[in-house]
Amino acid sequence: MKRYSCVLITLAAALILPRVGRSAESPKLVPVAEYINRTEIRETVGARVSAILQAHGIQSVSAASFSATVAVPADRAAEARRLLATAIRAEKLQLSLLAAEGNRFVVVTPESVLEPQKAR
Helix, strand or coil: CHHHHHHHHHHHHHHHHHHCCCCCCCCCEEEEEEEECCHHHHHHHHHHHHHHHHHCCCCCEEEECCEEEEEEEHHHHHHHHHHHHHHHHHHCCCCEEEEEECCEEEEECHHHHHCHHHHC
16 A cells, blocks of 8 residues: 555656746756655655755755655756666665656666666
8 A cells, every 4th residue: 555655646746746836937847766755764865865966956846745756857857867876876875766657757776777778
């Protein structure tokens, strides 16, 4: 049941986040990662994700319920995924990467982001 809740929340975030606070000149936001929304994880993983993205000039928005979904402007999504995939490997962050597959977002491995030719 928890996995379905997580998927539904991720789906809701994928549908809602791109529209929240958008003006005509605002970029489209897409989900790139998610983590469990618990205080100790939010204070460590959430803060680290935000710091990594900010250090590279990537603005992010997080929406949370059971899990927190991190969204970034669509034109910076691939870069954000690569940065977070590197951090998952190096720092063992408890974080799932998300990528578009058709009209939905699925969890992908850091290896598939960093070495796509090997992941096939």
